[in-house]
Amino acid sequence: MTLVRAYLRASTKEQDASRARADLAKFAQERGLRVAGYYAENESGASLKRPELFRLLTDSEPGDILLVEQVDRLSRLNAADWQRLKAEITGRQVRVVALDLPTSWMLATAERDDVQSRILEAINGMMLDMLAAIARKDYDDRRRRQAQGIEQAKARGEYKGRPEDKERNAAIIKLLEAGQSWRSIAAATGCSMATLSRLAKRLRGDQEAEHVVVA
Incomplete structure:
Protein backbone atom coordinates (compact mmCIF):
# COMPACT_ATOMS: atom_id res chain seq x y z
CA MET A 1 0.00 0.00 0.00
CA ASP A 138 10.60 35.18 -4.76
CA TYR A 139 12.75 34.61 -1.66
CA ASP A 140 15.68 36.58 -3.11
CA ASP A 141 13.40 39.41 -4.31
CA ARG A 142 11.78 39.78 -0.88
CA ARG A 143 15.18 39.86 0.86
CA ARG A 144 16.46 42.45 -1.60
CA ARG A 145 13.38 44.66 -1.09
CA GLN A 146 13.72 44.28 2.66
CA ALA A 147 17.39 45.30 2.54
CA GLN A 148 16.55 48.30 0.35
CA GLY A 149 13.80 49.35 2.76
CA ILE A 150 16.19 49.13 5.71
CA GLU A 151 18.82 51.22 3.92
CA GLN A 152 16.23 53.84 3.06
CA ALA A 153 14.98 53.91 6.65
CA LYS A 154 18.55 54.25 7.92
CA ALA A 155 19.15 57.15 5.54
CA ARG A 156 16.05 58.88 6.99
CA GLY A 157 17.15 58.06 10.54
CA GLU A 158 14.01 55.99 11.06
CA TYR A 159 15.43 52.47 11.31
CA LYS A 160 15.12 50.99 14.79
CA GLY A 161 15.87 47.34 14.07
CA ARG A 162 13.73 44.33 14.94
CA PRO A 163 11.54 44.81 18.05
CA GLU A 164 12.82 42.92 21.07
CA ASP A 165 10.84 39.86 22.16
CA LYS A 166 10.78 40.94 25.80
CA GLU A 167 8.75 37.99 27.06
CA ARG A 168 11.07 35.43 25.46
CA ASN A 169 14.21 37.26 26.57
CA ALA A 170 12.95 37.47 30.16
CA ALA A 171 12.43 33.70 30.14
CA ILE A 172 15.93 33.16 28.75
CA ILE A 173 17.45 35.35 31.45
CA LYS A 174 15.67 33.27 34.09
CA LEU A 175 17.17 30.12 32.57
CA LEU A 176 20.62 31.75 32.64
CA GLU A 177 20.11 32.71 36.26
CA ALA A 178 19.17 29.11 37.03
CA GLY A 179 22.49 27.93 35.60
CA GLN A 180 21.15 26.19 32.49
CA SER A 181 23.74 25.58 29.77
CA TRP A 182 23.66 27.79 26.68
CA ARG A 183 23.25 24.74 24.45
CA SER A 184 20.15 23.54 26.34
CA ILE A 185 18.64 27.04 26.35
CA ALA A 186 19.22 27.42 22.59
CA ALA A 187 17.62 24.02 21.96
CA ALA A 188 14.60 24.84 24.12
CA THR A 189 13.95 28.38 22.86
CA GLY A 190 15.37 28.40 19.35
CA CYS A 191 17.44 31.51 20.06
CA SER A 192 20.91 32.03 18.62
CA MET A 193 24.21 31.96 20.51
CA ALA A 194 24.61 35.66 19.66
CA THR A 195 21.32 36.41 21.44
CA LEU A 196 22.41 34.33 24.43
CA SER A 197 25.70 36.20 24.59
CA ARG A 198 23.91 39.55 24.52
CA LEU A 199 21.45 38.53 27.23
CA ALA A 200 24.22 37.05 29.39
CA LYS A 201 26.08 40.39 29.20
CA ARG A 202 22.87 42.19 30.14
CA LEU A 203 22.40 39.85 33.11
CA ARG A 204 25.98 40.43 34.29
CA GLY A 205 25.50 44.18 33.94
CA ASP A 206 22.30 44.07 36.02
CA GLN A 207 24.00 41.97 38.69
CA GLU A 208 26.98 44.35 38.85
CA ALA A 209 24.63 47.32 39.13
CA GLU A 210 22.76 45.65 42.00
CA HIS A 211 26.08 44.96 43.75
CA VAL A 212 27.10 48.62 43.48
CA VAL A 213 23.74 49.79 44.88
CA VAL A 214 23.92 47.38 47.80
CA ALA A 215 27.52 48.33 48.55
Whole structure:
Protein backbone atom coordinates (compact mmCIF):
# COMPACT_ATOMS: atom_id res chain seq x y z
CA MET A 1 0.00 0.00 0.00
CA THR A 2 1.28 3.47 -0.92
CA LEU A 3 1.97 5.54 2.17
CA VAL A 4 1.84 9.32 2.38
CA ARG A 5 4.22 11.30 4.56
CA ALA A 6 3.00 14.88 4.85
CA TYR A 7 5.53 17.68 5.26
CA LEU A 8 4.45 20.99 6.78
CA ARG A 9 6.81 23.94 7.10
CA ALA A 10 6.59 27.53 8.27
CA SER A 11 9.43 30.04 8.25
CA THR A 12 9.11 31.58 11.71
CA LYS A 13 8.15 30.51 15.22
CA GLU A 14 5.15 32.86 15.03
CA GLN A 15 3.64 30.98 12.07
CA ASP A 16 1.64 27.76 12.36
CA ALA A 17 3.49 25.02 10.50
CA SER A 18 0.48 22.69 10.84
CA ARG A 19 -1.94 25.13 9.19
CA ALA A 20 -2.33 23.07 5.99
CA ARG A 21 -2.70 19.70 7.75
CA ALA A 22 -6.44 19.42 7.07
CA ASP A 23 -5.96 20.09 3.34
CA LEU A 24 -3.27 17.43 3.06
CA ALA A 25 -5.37 14.92 4.99
CA LYS A 26 -8.36 15.59 2.72
CA PHE A 27 -6.25 15.13 -0.42
CA ALA A 28 -5.00 11.75 0.78
CA GLN A 29 -8.43 10.60 1.96
CA GLU A 30 -10.06 11.44 -1.38
CA ARG A 31 -7.55 9.17 -3.11
CA GLY A 32 -7.77 6.31 -0.64
CA LEU A 33 -4.25 6.89 0.67
CA ARG A 34 -3.10 6.44 4.25
CA VAL A 35 -1.06 9.17 5.91
CA ALA A 36 1.76 7.45 7.78
CA GLY A 37 2.89 10.62 9.51
CA TYR A 38 2.93 14.41 9.64
CA TYR A 39 6.30 16.13 9.86
CA ALA A 40 6.01 19.79 10.88
CA GLU A 41 8.76 22.29 11.58
CA ASN A 42 9.50 26.00 11.69
CA GLU A 43 12.58 26.39 9.54
CA SER A 44 13.60 28.42 6.52
CA GLY A 45 12.90 26.83 3.16
CA ALA A 46 16.15 28.42 1.96
CA SER A 47 18.20 26.13 4.19
CA LEU A 48 18.91 22.40 4.11
CA LYS A 49 19.05 22.40 7.92
CA ARG A 50 15.58 20.92 8.34
CA PRO A 51 15.57 17.97 10.76
CA GLU A 52 11.93 16.99 10.21
CA LEU A 53 12.24 16.90 6.43
CA PHE A 54 15.21 14.57 6.63
CA ARG A 55 13.52 12.47 9.31
CA LEU A 56 10.63 12.08 6.86
CA LEU A 57 13.01 10.92 4.14
CA THR A 58 14.75 8.52 6.52
CA ASP A 59 11.39 7.02 7.53
CA SER A 60 10.28 6.62 3.91
CA GLU A 61 10.24 3.42 1.91
CA PRO A 62 10.61 3.27 -1.91
CA GLY A 63 7.36 4.37 -3.53
CA ASP A 64 6.16 6.48 -0.60
CA ILE A 65 4.70 9.93 -1.29
CA LEU A 66 6.12 13.14 0.13
CA LEU A 67 3.04 15.37 0.23
CA VAL A 68 3.26 19.16 0.57
CA GLU A 69 0.79 22.01 0.24
CA GLN A 70 3.03 24.03 -2.08
CA VAL A 71 6.41 23.45 -3.66
CA ASP A 72 7.82 26.45 -1.76
CA ARG A 73 7.06 24.58 1.49
CA LEU A 74 9.60 22.01 0.29
CA SER A 75 12.15 24.34 -1.25
CA ARG A 76 13.27 27.93 -1.45
CA LEU A 77 16.79 26.58 -1.93
CA ASN A 78 19.46 27.88 -4.25
CA ALA A 79 20.13 25.75 -7.34
CA ALA A 80 22.98 23.70 -5.82
CA ASP A 81 21.10 22.86 -2.61
CA TRP A 82 17.93 22.03 -4.55
CA GLN A 83 19.91 19.52 -6.61
CA ARG A 84 21.25 17.97 -3.39
CA LEU A 85 17.75 17.64 -1.95
CA LYS A 86 16.39 16.25 -5.22
CA ALA A 87 19.17 13.67 -5.30
CA GLU A 88 18.26 12.58 -1.77
CA ILE A 89 14.58 12.27 -2.68
CA THR A 90 15.33 10.42 -5.91
CA GLY A 91 17.79 8.10 -4.22
CA ARG A 92 15.14 7.04 -1.74
CA GLN A 93 12.61 6.56 -4.58
CA VAL A 94 10.13 8.96 -2.95
CA ARG A 95 7.49 10.67 -5.09
CA VAL A 96 6.84 14.38 -4.48
CA VAL A 97 3.19 15.43 -4.71
CA ALA A 98 2.17 19.06 -4.16
CA LEU A 99 -1.35 20.46 -3.96
CA ASP A 100 -0.30 23.41 -6.15
CA LEU A 101 1.17 21.12 -8.83
CA PRO A 102 -1.65 19.21 -10.57
CA THR A 103 0.79 17.30 -12.77
CA SER A 104 2.03 15.59 -9.61
CA TRP A 105 -1.41 14.36 -8.53
CA MET A 106 -1.25 11.41 -10.94
CA LEU A 107 1.75 10.14 -8.97
CA ALA A 108 -0.68 9.54 -6.09
CA THR A 109 -3.10 7.44 -8.14
CA ALA A 110 -3.16 3.90 -9.51
CA GLU A 111 -0.08 2.13 -10.86
CA ARG A 112 0.94 2.82 -14.47
CA ASP A 113 3.13 0.92 -16.89
CA ASP A 114 6.84 1.71 -17.02
CA VAL A 115 6.66 4.06 -20.04
CA GLN A 116 3.78 6.08 -18.57
CA SER A 117 5.56 6.33 -15.23
CA ARG A 118 8.80 7.54 -16.78
CA ILE A 119 7.02 10.17 -18.90
CA LEU A 120 4.97 11.41 -15.95
CA GLU A 121 8.00 11.55 -13.63
CA ALA A 122 9.97 13.50 -16.25
CA ILE A 123 7.18 16.05 -16.69
CA ASN A 124 6.69 16.36 -12.95
CA GLY A 125 10.44 16.75 -12.42
CA MET A 126 10.59 19.67 -14.85
CA MET A 127 7.61 21.33 -13.18
CA LEU A 128 9.17 20.86 -9.74
CA ASP A 129 12.41 22.45 -10.95
CA MET A 130 10.51 25.41 -12.37
CA LEU A 131 8.42 26.03 -9.24
CA ALA A 132 11.46 25.59 -7.00
CA ALA A 133 13.33 28.20 -9.07
CA ILE A 134 10.35 30.59 -8.86
CA ALA A 135 10.16 30.08 -5.08
CA ARG A 136 13.86 30.91 -4.77
CA LYS A 137 13.51 34.03 -6.93
CA ASP A 138 10.60 35.18 -4.76
CA TYR A 139 12.75 34.61 -1.66
CA ASP A 140 15.68 36.58 -3.11
CA ASP A 141 13.40 39.41 -4.31
CA ARG A 142 11.78 39.78 -0.88
CA ARG A 143 15.18 39.86 0.86
CA ARG A 144 16.46 42.45 -1.60
CA ARG A 145 13.38 44.66 -1.09
CA GLN A 146 13.72 44.28 2.66
CA ALA A 147 17.39 45.30 2.54
CA GLN A 148 16.55 48.30 0.35
CA GLY A 149 13.80 49.35 2.76
CA ILE A 150 16.19 49.13 5.71
CA GLU A 151 18.82 51.22 3.92
CA GLN A 152 16.23 53.84 3.06
CA ALA A 153 14.98 53.91 6.65
CA LYS A 154 18.55 54.25 7.92
CA ALA A 155 19.15 57.15 5.54
CA ARG A 156 16.05 58.88 6.99
CA GLY A 157 17.15 58.06 10.54
CA GLU A 158 14.01 55.99 11.06
CA TYR A 159 15.43 52.47 11.31
CA LYS A 160 15.12 50.99 14.79
CA GLY A 161 15.87 47.34 14.07
CA ARG A 162 13.73 44.33 14.94
CA PRO A 163 11.54 44.81 18.05
CA GLU A 164 12.82 42.92 21.07
CA ASP A 165 10.84 39.86 22.16
CA LYS A 166 10.78 40.94 25.80
CA GLU A 167 8.75 37.99 27.06
CA ARG A 168 11.07 35.43 25.46
CA ASN A 169 14.21 37.26 26.57
CA ALA A 170 12.95 37.47 30.16
CA ALA A 171 12.43 33.70 30.14
CA ILE A 172 15.93 33.16 28.75
CA ILE A 173 17.45 35.35 31.45
CA LYS A 174 15.67 33.27 34.09
CA LEU A 175 17.17 30.12 32.57
CA LEU A 176 20.62 31.75 32.64
CA GLU A 177 20.11 32.71 36.26
CA ALA A 178 19.17 29.11 37.03
CA GLY A 179 22.49 27.93 35.60
CA GLN A 180 21.15 26.19 32.49
CA SER A 181 23.74 25.58 29.77
CA TRP A 182 23.66 27.79 26.68
CA ARG A 183 23.25 24.74 24.45
CA SER A 184 20.15 23.54 26.34
CA ILE A 185 18.64 27.04 26.35
CA ALA A 186 19.22 27.42 22.59
CA ALA A 187 17.62 24.02 21.96
CA ALA A 188 14.60 24.84 24.12
CA THR A 189 13.95 28.38 22.86
CA GLY A 190 15.37 28.40 19.35
CA CYS A 191 17.44 31.51 20.06
CA SER A 192 20.91 32.03 18.62
CA MET A 193 24.21 31.96 20.51
CA ALA A 194 24.61 35.66 19.66
CA THR A 195 21.32 36.41 21.44
CA LEU A 196 22.41 34.33 24.43
CA SER A 197 25.70 36.20 24.59
CA ARG A 198 23.91 39.55 24.52
CA LEU A 199 21.45 38.53 27.23
CA ALA A 200 24.22 37.05 29.39
CA LYS A 201 26.08 40.39 29.20
CA ARG A 202 22.87 42.19 30.14
CA LEU A 203 22.40 39.85 33.11
CA ARG A 204 25.98 40.43 34.29
CA GLY A 205 25.50 44.18 33.94
CA ASP A 206 22.30 44.07 36.02
CA GLN A 207 24.00 41.97 38.69
CA GLU A 208 26.98 44.35 38.85
CA ALA A 209 24.63 47.32 39.13
CA GLU A 210 22.76 45.65 42.00
CA HIS A 211 26.08 44.96 43.75
CA VAL A 212 27.10 48.62 43.48
CA VAL A 213 23.74 49.79 44.88
CA VAL A 214 23.92 47.38 47.80
CA ALA A 215 27.52 48.33 48.55
